Every structure is written in C-alpha cells, then in structure tokens.
C-alpha cells in the first residue's frame with residue numbers, strides 16, 4: 168500500500184516538470200533544429216561555396232561527438248572563458264544545434280530526391296530558384312522527410328533526460344530527487360519510464376495520423 | 387522571330403551540337419527528326435537555357451545576345467516568353483492540376499489568383515480535363531498528365547512552345563489524345579518546335595521539318611518536300627525504318 172501511495176503522490180510531481188520543462192525544452196529545441204536543418208540543407212543543396220564547407224564541418228563535428236559531452240562543454244566548459252548560460256537555455260542551445268545537424272542531413276537527402284525535372288519545369292514556368300524551392304521542392308522534401316523527422320522528435324523527448332546532467336529540473340532530475348528521499352528506485356524509475364512512454368505514444372499516434380492525412384493528398 | 391547562329395555544345399569530349407543555325411518564324415510548326423543521340427534534346431534545352439551552350443548567338447524578337455554569356459536577366463526574359471513540354475511531363479507533384487497550370491502566373495508573374503484560375507480552367511477545358519482541376523498528377527494517366535503539361539505551357543501565353551518527344555513516354559493508345567491537342571494548337575497558329583518520332587505528326591501537322599544527325603542539321607525544308615522529294619539516302623532510310631517500326635506496333 169505504501170508503494171501505491173508513493174507512486175500516486177509522485178506521479179504529478181514528475182509529470183509537472185514534464186509539462187513545464189520537458190515539453191517546452193523539446194518543442195523549442197526541435198523547432199530551432201528544424202530552422203537550422205533547413206538552412207544547412209539548403210546551403211548545401213544550392214551549392215553556396217563557403218557556406219557549404221562550413222555546413223559540412225558543422226555536421227561532421229556535431230555528429231561525431233556525444234550529445235552528453237556537448238552539454239558539458241556548453242554548460243560546464245564555457246564559463247571558464249566567461250560565457251555563462253543558465254541550464255535551460257544551455258540545454259536548448261545544445262539540443263537544437265545537435266538535432267539541427269542530423270535533420271540537415273535528412274532534409275538534404277529529401278531535397279535531392281525531388282525529381283530534377285520538376286525544378287527545370289519550374290524554371291520554364293518563369294519561377295526563380297527561391298520560388299522553386301519554396302513552392303515545389305521544399306514542400307515535397309519535408310513530406311518525404313516527415314517520418315524520419317517525427318522519429319527524431321520522439322528521440323529528442325527521451326534525450327532531454329540528459330539535461331538532468333546540467334541541472335535542468337526536468338522529469339529525470341525530479342525523479343532522482345524523490346528516489347534520494349524514499350529509496351524506491353525501481354518503482355519510481357519505472358514510473359518515470361511509463362511517463363516517457365505516454366509522451367512517445369501520443370507523438371507516435373500523431374505521426375501516424377499526419378502521415379495518413381498527407382498520403383491522401385498528392386504524391 | 388528566333389534566330390540561332392553557330393550553336394555549339396559539348397559534354398566533356400563529346401561534341402553534341404556542332405555549330406548549327408536555326409531560324410523560326412512566327413506561326414512555324416517545326417518537327418525535329420533524327421536518330422537517337424543526334425542532339426535533338428540538347429538543342430531544345432540550350433534554347434531554353436536548361437543547358438548552357440558553349441557558343442552561339444540568339445536573336446529573339448530582334449534582341450541579339452551571346453548564348454554562352456547570357457545574363458540571368460536575359461535568360462529569365464527568354465523563359466518568360468517561351469514554354470517547354472517535357473517527355474516525362476515533369477508536373478509539380480505537390481500541386482493540383484489547376485495549380486500546376488497557374489503557378490507560372492501567380493508566382494512568377496504575380497497575377498491575381500482568381501484571374502489565373504480563370505485562365506487555368508479555360509485551358510484545362512480546352513485540353514479536355516474540365517473534371518480534373520483538383521486532382522493531383524499521380525491520379526492521372528500519362529496522356530492526361532501530358533495534356534496538363536501542355537495547358538501549363540499555354541498558360542503563360544508564350545511566343546513559342548518547345549516540345550521534347552511529348553508522346554514517347556505514353557502507351558500507344560494514349561498518343562492520339564495528346565497529338566490531337568498539339569494539332570489544334572498548330573491550327574490556331576501557335577509557334578512550336580517539336581522533337582518527335584511520330585511520322586504521322588511530322589507529315590500532317592508540321593509545316594517544316596528539320597533533320598538532325600550527329601550534332602548537325604542536315605536537312606531543313608517544308609514538310610511536303612521533306613517527305614516527297616527526299617534526295618538524301620540516309621534520311622530516306624531513317625523515315626522508312628521509323629514507319630516500319632510504326633506498322634509493327
């Protein structure tokens with residue numbers, strides 16, 4: 168009975184930082200990551216010389232190093248050169264820059280998969296490069312990239328637990344504190360896992376629904 | 387209306403266009419014939435700057451410029467005045483049929499949406515697709531897609547339309563409906579340059595025939611003369627072989 172009381176008591180205590188921290192952290196970081204991803208993919212697709220090299224370098228470094236270490240560099244490392252960032256913004260910066268590199272690759276692949284003939288037809292209709300990208304290529308590319316990007320979003324929800332390491336008061340952090348008081352590690356961590364599972368399930372359902380809706384329109 | 391002088395184009399070591407000249411008058415319907423690999427597609431693509439010619443001069447509506455160094459602005463002006471119909475249709479797959487036709491008007495020419503839709507619907511009616519405005523390209527047959535391609539080409543009121551084998555990607559039973567639309571345009575006086583392997587089309591619709599071989603134009607004459615008084619042995623054999631293939635179908 169004691170354990171049931173503990174679980175019901177802690178459920179809201181864990182869920183609340185989930186709603187207040189995990190969700191905003193994910194939504195903000197992922198939105199920024201999309202902006203970064205589209206720009207970095209675009210620079211490569213349009214073959215803009217110096218920027219393309221920079222884009223490759225960025226992707227190479229970010230994808231080649233662990234997320235956890237990137238968090239530590241920004242939060243614990245940068246203060247030694249005078250750059251002090253609060254935990255939450257630091258997490259946003261790292262998560263968006265990290266996911267930006269991955270989604271840039273996803274989006275670039277999708278941009279390149281749009282048939283070249285449609286781009287030529289766009290030019291022949293009198294459109295310029297930016298208009299072709301905006302009206303023809305990007306909508307198709309994002310639709311193709313959608314399943315991968317949705318998976319990335321779900322992965323990010325779970326990765327936000329790493330932010331506990333830089334003192335962000337998100338669900339994992341809060342659970343750890345409750346465990347420290349009650350010593351009920353198994354029950355509480357399972358409960359935390361269950362809450363993550365709820366979040367992921369909602370997103371997976373949403374993904375399926377949106378994919379279905381997109382498939383009823385056009386190719 | 388369009389004059390081309392000395393157009394050359396190579397891909398690496400392969401010289402595909404070997405300095406040829408071309409003159410198209412308003413109202414001309416020109417069929418371009420020739421064996422595979424003779425440079426027909428490349429010629430059309432250079433005329434619309436989808437491919438950059440290595441050399442050549444273009445005079446379009448009295449304005450003369452070098453084709454290799456044409457500025458982005460010149461290229462845009464030419465494209466605004468011309469249209470292209472592709473072998474593989476190349477419809478915008480995220481746009482409805484009607485949007486495919488109006489995009490060049492609403493986006494490239496900033497035309498009012500309602501006005502553009504009116505033009506688009508008229509053209510779709512003309513090519514026999516009045517029940518398909520809201521369909522997506524992947525819901526259409528090849529012949530229907532190509533008719534959308536033609537409506538899209540017409541929407542921007544071009545001075546000339548380039549066709550690159552508009553019926554070669556179609557099943558035989560769908561070729562007729564597309565050719566009928568092109569013939570109607572010819573009767574209305576549209577200026578068209580049509581690469582084709584359809585001898586019937588060349589014979590009965592085009593007013594002039596150009597024959598290309600290995601990057602050169604080796605014959606350019608009125609259609610009657612081309613088919614009935616052909617002295618060139620090579621061309622006679624080509625026509626025979628194509629017609630023979632046609633019969634086998």
Ligand SMILES: Nc1ncnc2c1ncn2[C@@H]1O[C@H](COP(=O)(O)OP(=O)(O)OP(=O)(O)O)[C@@H](O)[C@H]1O
Pocket residue numbers: 397400402420421422423424425426427428429
């Ligand atoms: N982008 C390219 N890169 C390299 N070679 C090319 C390219 N485009 C065309 N070629 C070559 O140029 C030659 C002429 O090609 P083109 O497509 O103009 O011929 P075509 O007369 O249209 O032939 P077909 O009747 O088969 O369509 C061919 O040998 C082709 O392989």
Ligand SMILES: [Mg+2]
Pocket residue numbers: 426427428550551
């Ligand atoms: Mg060709």
